[in-house]
Amino acid sequence: MARKKYQEIAEHFELLxxxxxxxxxxxxxxxxQIMEEFDAGRSSVREALFSLQRQGLLTSRPGAVPRVSTPxxxxxxxxxxxxxxHYLNRPEGLREMQDARALLEIGLARRAAQTASGDDIKxxxxxxxxxxxxRDLDTFVQTDVAFHLAxxxxxxxxxxxxxxxxxxxxxxxxxxxxxxSGASFExxxxxxxxxxxxxxxxxxxxxxxxxxxxxxxxxxxxxKAVM
Amino acid sequence: MARKKYQEIAEHFELLxxxxxxxxxxxxxxxxQIMEEFDAGRSSVREALFSLQRQGLLTSRPGAVPRVSTPxxxxxxxxxxxxxxHYLNRPEGLREMQDARALLEIGLARRAAQTASGDDIKxxxxxxxxxxxxRDLDTFVQTDVAFHLAxxxxxxxxxxxxxxxxxxxxxxxxxxxxxxSGASFExxxxxxxxxxxxxxxxxxxxxxxxxxxxxxxxxxxxxKAVM
DNA sequence: TAGGAGAATTGGTCTTACAAGTTTATCAGC
DNA sequence: GCTGATAAACTTGTAAGACCAATTCTCCTA
Numbered sequence: 001m002a003r004k005k006y007q008e009i010a011e012h013f014e015l016l017x018x019x020x021x022x023x024x025x026x027x028x029x030x031x032x033q034i035m036e037e038f039d040a041g042r043s044s045v046r047e048a049l050f051s052l053q054r055q056g057l058l059t060s061r062p063g064a065v066p067r068v069s070t071p072x073x074x075x076x077x078x079x080x081x082x083x084x085x086h087y088l089n090r091p092e093g094l095r096e097m098q099d100a101r102a103l104l105e106i107g108l109a110r111r112a113a114q115t116a117s118g119d120d121i122k123x124x125x126x127x128x129x130x131x132x133x134x135r136d137l138d139t140f141v142q143t144d145v146a147f148h149l150a151x152x153x154x155x156x157x158x159x160x161x162x163x164x165x166x167x168x169x170x171x172x173x174x175x176x177x178x179x180x181s182g183a184s185f186e187x188x189x190x191x192x193x194x195x196x197x198x199x200x201x202x203x204x205x206x207x208x209x210x211x212x213x214x215x216x217x218x219x220x221x222x223x224k225a226v227m
Numbered sequence: 228m229a230r231k232k233y234q235e236i237a238e239h240f241e242l243l244x245x246x247x248x249x250x251x252x253x254x255x256x257x258x259x260q261i262m263e264e265f266d267a268g269r270s271s272v273r274e275a276l277f278s279l280q281r282q283g284l285l286t287s288r289p290g291a292v293p294r295v296s297t298p299x300x301x302x303x304x305x306x307x308x309x310x311x312x313h314y315l316n317r318p319e320g321l322r323e324m325q326d327a328r329a330l331l332e333i334g335l336a337r338r339a340a341q342t343a344s345g346d347d348i349k350x351x352x353x354x355x356x357x358x359x360x361x362r363d364l365d366t367f368v369q370t371d372v373a374f375h376l377a378x379x380x381x382x383x384x385x386x387x388x389x390x391x392x393x394x395x396x397x398x399x400x401x402x403x404x405x406x407x408s409g410a411s412f413e414x415x416x417x418x419x420x421x422x423x424x425x426x427x428x429x430x431x432x433x434x435x436x437x438x439x440x441x442x443x444x445x446x447x448x449x450x451k452a453v454m
Numbered sequence: 455t456a457g458g459a460g461a462a463t464t465g466g467t468c469t470t471a472c473a474a475g476t477t478t479a480t481c482a483g484c
Numbered sequence: 485g486c487t488g489a490t491a492a493a494c495t496t497g498t499a500a501g502a503c504c505a506a507t508t509c510t511c512c513t514a
Contacts, residue, residue, distance in 0.1 A: 004466070018316060030495060041468035043270075046496090054281075055309040062496050063475030070317075071310045079306060082282040083298040089245060090297070100386045103338070107330040159327045231498070257463060268500035273465090289465050290507030455514100462509070469502085477494070484487080 005040050009048035012038075017057055017068055028058060028066045054079065073159050077166035084170050098174065101167045102215045105148065106208050108164070112154040113199045113207035120154045121200050128196050132189045140185050141175050147192055151199070178222035191217065232267050236275035239265075244284055244295055255285060255293045281306070300386050304393035311397050325401070328394045329442045332375065333435050335391070339381040340426045340434035347381045348427050355423050359416045367412050368402050374419055378426070405449035418444065 016022040029037070034045045049066060052058050056071030056079075087093040112120070127143065127150040134140035145168045152164035168175070179188070191214040198206035243249040256264065261272045276293060279285050283298030314320040339347070354370065354377040361367035372395045379391035395402070406415065418441040425433035 006466085018313070032495080041466095043467060043469095047466090051309075055313060057313060060496075061475080063494085064477075065495065071313050073314070073323075076307050076310045076314065079310065080303050083303045083306070086245070086282060086284060087298045087300070087303070096300075096384050096386045099382075099384050100390075103334040103387070104330070107334045111330070155326075157323050157326050159323045160330070163327075233498080258465095259463080262500095268498095270499055270501085274498085287464070288507075289505090290463060291509080292463070457512105457514085459512085460510090462507105464505105464507080466505085467503085469500105471499085472497105473499100474497075475495080477492105479490100479492075481490085482488090484485105 005038070005044040006047035006051065009034065009038050009040065009045060010051045013048070013052060014055075014057065022068050024068050024070050026068045028068065030065055073162035074165070077162055080166070081170070088170060094171075094174070097167070097171065098215075098219050101171060102212070102219075104160070104163060104167070105151070105215060106211045108152050108155055108160060109195060109199065109207040109211035110204050112151050113202050113204040115156075116154050116199055116202070124150045124154070124196055124199065128189075128192055131192055132186075134185060134189075137176070137180055140188075141172075141179055144175060144179070144188070144192075145172075151195075154199075174219070174222045177225045178218050180225070188214075188218070232265070232271045233274040233278065236261065236265050236267065236272060237278045240275070240279060241282075241284065249295050251295050251297045253295045255295065257292055300389035301392070304389055307393070308397065315397060321398075321401075324394070324398065325442075325446050328398060329439070329446075331387070331390060331394070332378070332442060333438045335379050335382055335387060336422060336426065336434040336438035337431050339378050340429050340431040342383075343381050343426055343429070351377045351381070351423055351426065355416075355419055358419055359413075361412060361416075364403070364407055367415075368399075368406055371402060371406070371415070371419075372399075378422075381426075401446070401449045404452045405445050407452070415441075415445070 013022070013028065022028075028034075028049075031042060031045050031049070034040070034048075035042055038045070049058070049060065053060060053066075056075045057068065058066045059069045060066035084097075088097060112124075116124070124147070127147040131140070131143035131147050134143050148168065149161065149164055152160045155161075179185070191210065194210040195207060195214060198204075198210050240249070240255065249255075255261075255276075258269065258272050258276070261267070261275075262269060265272070276285070276287065280287060280293075283302045284295065285293045286296045287293035311324075315324060339351075343351070351374075354374040358367070358370035358374050361370050375395065376388065376391055379387045382388075406412070418437065421437040422434060422441060425431075425437050
């Protein structure tokens with residue numbers, strides 16, 4: 001049996017979706033019906049549906065027939081969180097991901113400085129103020145994440161938003177540890193001010209520079225904290 | 228039954244791995260042994276192993292006992308390729324991903340210009356020459372991918388390598404269509420030369436600029452080709 | 455030491471069973 | 485006739501167990 005049965009079933013419905021004959025929101029046949037249609041056991045049908053679910057092509061809740069849905073970037077990154085937790089468990093993995101985050105955030109800062117509208121600046125300033133007003137660790141970390149997310153949003157690209165959110169989540173531990181370790185909130189918030197000012201002044205190089213320095217300090221502080 | 232049986236089994240082995248009592252390469256017990264150990268049926272054991280496999284924690288081949296393995300970035304991005312195909316099926320999705328690729332590649336070009344060693348330059352030049360020597364579409368696309376990958380490798384970060392490779396794969400169609408549509412290989416190869424020269428001269432801004440222009444042209448040509 | 459036969463093991467599939475949730479149909483009351 | 489609650493029917497989630505084929509592992513033999 002070259003082609004597994006569950007693959008055959010999965011491909012069948014995948015094609016129906018790709019070709020548009022099944023549209024988001026449509027209801028799929030019940031498992032028993034699919035069983036008959038393909039002369040398959042329930043395990044095969046369920047494995048096929050499971051595979052489609054992992055691809056974000058359908059959502060299923062207990063008791064109800066599955067419905068077709070469109071994959072989102074958020075959903076895709078959510079798929080990774082399981083593997084990512086183990087990947088970041090190794091020091092090299094964590095270092096590599098911190099490095100990747102830096103490239104992303106510096107690039108986003110650069111873009112923000114290039115393209116930010118007046119409204120964007122206003123929103124960013126609000127996020128900045130919230131961060132500066134933070135007095136406890138929880139609030140500080142949360143507003144810190146929000147500030148960086150606001151910068152990502154300026155790109156108007158959902159991929160960057162989702163990536164930024166996902167990386168914030170994966171590296172949350174780093175944020176907490178490096179914030180908790182000694183440094184005053186003001187110091188970090190001051191770096192945020194520098195980033196904000198550069199974006200506001202549309203000074204692309206200064207924005208990239210400020211973000212670079214900011215992340216380098218945060219990462220450095222994290223490694224000092226855990227050692 | 229609050230905690231599902233397969234979750235219990237999965238968590239048990241996940242903890243063994245996280246705590247280091249099971250190390251990469253170690254052999255897991257046979258499925259039947261696990262069944263006895265947890266007083267579970269085979270479906271539960273298989274579902275648990277399946278879940279661990281998705282997290283990249285173990286690899287299993289037919290006939291052999293599963294072995295512990297560490298998740299790799301390549302593996303993680305491979306997980307996404309299914310969802311990604313559907314995501315890119317929508318024009319906005321494709322545009323967003325092209326944009327994301329641009330930010331990555333421009334950032335990598337910048338880094339390459341900052342940090343490239345003599346050896347890196349030599350390897351990059353080799354990739355460039357191979358690309359310039361390409362005479363047919365297949366070879367051209369393949370050497371084009373290799374050139375961009377060589378730039379990514381200069382970062383010395385497996386995450387960027389894997390990301391670059393994954394994006395090349397996901398956007399392969401774009402490369403083929405935009406290469407096939409009218410433009411001479413020389414024109415594109417000339418843009419590669421500009422990028423290479425900038426990296427070689429450690430001119431960071433020129434490298435970013437050249438990569439930006441290069442990608443903009445390629446993307447532009449793709450959209451003209453498909454419309 | 456090399457090769458091959460047989461045992462061990464997993465992968466894939468099917469069947470059956472029950473629990474838990476959702477949808478649909480029915481019916482009483484207004 | 486319409487509305488709302490209740491029950492029946494349906495559907496998925498979880499689980500156990502059985503079978504065969506394909507692959508790997510082990511050990512014995514030459």
